Amino acid sequence: MKISVDFDLCESNAMCEALAPDVFELDDDDYLVVKVADIGPEHLDAVRRAVAACPRAAISLSGSPQAAGTEE
Ligand code: SF4
Numbered sequence: 591m592k593i594s595v596d597f598d599l600c601e602s603n604a605m606c607e608a609l610a611p612d613v614f615e616l617d618d619d620d621y622l623v624v625k626v627a628d629i630g631p632e633h634l635d636a637v638r639r640a641v642a643a644c645p646r647a648a649i650s651l652s653g654s655p656q657a658a659g660t661e662e
Contacts, residue, residue, distance in 0.1 A: 610636035
């Protein structure tokens with residue numbers, strides 16, 4: 591699955607990083623970086639929690655979950 595972040599909405603409060611640190615990270619300039627381009631099952635629960643917790647509703651998920659081991 592793909593993550594999209596609306597950077598016009600994101601206020602860099604790091605809620606998503608706290609819930610899914612393997613996927614989201616704020617850089618030194620407090621700019622949100624998505625570290626994983628294609629979300630597999632191992633990240634899905636954490637990413638869904640981050641999507642639900644984002645107070646700005648800036649994160650969206652699209653596509654179907656990848657089966658484990660099929661990512662490039
Ligand atoms: S939780 Fe939402 S507003 Fe906060 S840093 Fe992540 S995307 Fe931005």
